[in-house]
Amino acid sequence: MTDEVQRSTFNVQRSGDVEEGVGTQGLIFNEPLLFDQGSKGRVGCTLPECDVPELKPERLLPRKLLRRDIPGFPELSEVEVVRHFTRLSQHNYGVDLGFYPLGSCTMKYNPKINEEVWRLPGFSQAHPYQPQSLIQGALELMYELETFLAEISGMERVSLQPAAGAQGEILGMMLIRAYLESKGSPRKRVLIPDSSHGTNPASAAICGYQCVQIKSGPRGRIEPQAVADMMDEDVAAIMITNPNTLGLFEDQIADIAKIVHAKGGQVYCDGANLNAIIGISRPGDVGVDVLHFNMHKTFAVPHGGGGPGAGPVGLKAHLAPFIPIPVVEKKGKRFVLNEDLPSSIGRVRAFYGNFAALVRAYAYIRSLGPSGLRRVAEVAVLNANYIMNQLKDTYHLPYDKFCKHECVFSDARQLPHGVQTLDIAKRLMDYGFHPPTIYFPLIVRGAMMIEPTETESKETLDQFIAAMKRIAEEAERDPELVRSAPHKTKVSRLDEVKAARQPNLRWKGKAPRLP
Incomplete structure (x- = not known):
């Protein structure tokens, strides 16, 4: 390892300057599997005596299905189990540890008050099979949440059932298809911009539609004329993300909606980037017929292991007869679940959706x-x-326009030195930052998609900007340093293609054999 690599650091000072030699790797444990730990007879818990009559297992299950123990099963103490999983958790990176500049994913801090409210016993201990008379508070919350989301988006109704944004997309397209079928024909095609999220064409295809791509104009936006040229009576809808994945507001969406409606089509809005316009612009006011909300993006519901998520769908009144059942309604002072909707497409999620989210x-x-x-x-x-303007003299900015929630750079200025987007992303890890989204959207070659979100301070942004500028300097002065990064992570750079195509999921120890 070179002196330069040894001096590289992931600890960036609050002043925004990247100082060499001030970081430390700390303790990084190479944690073995549970099966490689413990010893025979070691116990990590004691159970109270059974307070109900015991039955011999033979009375409950056939003898051939019974076993006294599990060969090879690990036997550990409590402290061994606690340390194992705590160490594994330290291998992970989360939004409570640092900045997550993933463009399009909106990984922002989740206020802990939201967790406290969810953990109130009346919510967290409610059972979905409880009678409606005992869950009036939960039904009132869902009723009010639907009202809030409708007001925020400019829609007339909202379904809270979908479990994620992708399922919300499918529901939106199912509603459009049901509506058009009621008019005599579901139609055949859906128009989708080249800057769309990959789930958009997938959702349309699942609903039986042929996807037709619309190319973005020179401003990085969809041009009305391009839509007019492709719009006919066979087009069911256009799926448009606003702001789009370049971080640019589709400022002609109202004109696009008029063109689509004139031919009897519908306008679907991917609401993944709603946090950039919430309280300022309402999709329903510019002609959008249906959109989904990403609760884990806009409304600070945890991602991933902190989930599950939720992807409610807002819709205009003409689509309301097809909304999934049940729906929460208010009858006098009581809240009830109504399943008597003859034209409904049915359920898309068990019970009422992911209630915790x-x-x-x-x-x-x-x-x-x-x-x-x-x-x-x-x-x-x-x-x-702020990030866009601070970095645009260092990294190539394909669309130098006022952006919304995110900005997209490319590696065009680093390529002459043999440094690519992937190298920059890996080197960022050495400076203590999670990499941004890379190589998306596809219309920008070597894209670096950065979204700071509203929860990050100027100090954090300055640290990130300083690290990005330092990496650009390294790319010119010592490109091999960047190409071989990361150097301070638990593992060095992996062969990602081989890992994806030939994953090694085998445990190298003595695997337990289960009868």
Whole structure:
């Protein structure tokens, strides 16, 4: 390892300057599997005596299905189990540890008050089979959340059932198909911009539609004339993301909607980037017929292991007869679940959706209020434009326009030195930052998609900017340093293609044999 690599650091000072030699790798454990730990007879728990009559196992199961023990099963103490999983957790990176500049994914801090509200016993211990008379509070929350989301988006109704944004997309297209079928024909094609999320064409295809790509114009936006040239009576809908994945607002969406509606089509809006316009622009006011909300993006519901998520769908009144059942309605002072909707497409999720995610989102909306939600968009846009303007002299900016929630750079200035986007992303890890989204959107070659979100401070942004500038300097001075990164992570650079195509999922120890 060279002296330069040894001096490289992932600890960036609060001043925004990247100092060499001030970081430390700390303790990194090479944690073995549980099966490689412990010893025979070691126990990590004691159970109280059984307070109900015991039955011999033979009375419950056939003898051939019974076993006294599990050969090879690990036997460990409590402290061994706790340390094992705690060490594994330290191998992970999360939003509570640092900045997550993933463009399009909106990985922002989740306020802990949302978790406190969800853990209230009346919510967290409610059973989905409880009678409606005993879950009036839960039904009222869902009723109010639907009202809030409808007001925020400019829609007339909202379904809270979908479990994620992708399922919300499918529901939106199912609603469009059901509506068009009621008019005599579901039609055949769906128009999708070349900058769309990959789930958009997938959702349309699952619903039986042929996907037709629309190329973005020179401003990085969809041009109305391009839509007019492709729009006919066989087109069911256009799926448009606004702001789009370049971080640019589709400023002609109202004209596009008029063109689509004139031919009897529908306008679907991918609401993944709603945090950039919330409280400022309502999709329903510019002709959008249906859109999905990403609760884990806009409304601070945890991603991934902190999930599950939720992807409610807002829709205009003409699509309301097809909304999934059951729907929450208010009858006098009581809230009820109505399943008597003859034209409904049916259920898309068990019970009422992912209720835990809905409670968290409700708490987020109530804690911020209208002015706070607008401030979310204002700060998200401010942060993104700050990063864009600070880095555009260092990295190539394909669309030098005022952006919304994110900005997209490319590696065009680093390529002459043999440094690519992937190298820059890997080197960022040495400076303590999670890499941004890379190689998306596909219309930008070597894309680096950066979204700071509204939860990051100027100090954090300055540290990230300083690290990105230092990496650009390294790419010119010592490109091999960048190409061989990361150097300070638990493992060095992996062969990602081989890992994807030839994953090694085998345990190298003595595997337990189960009868």
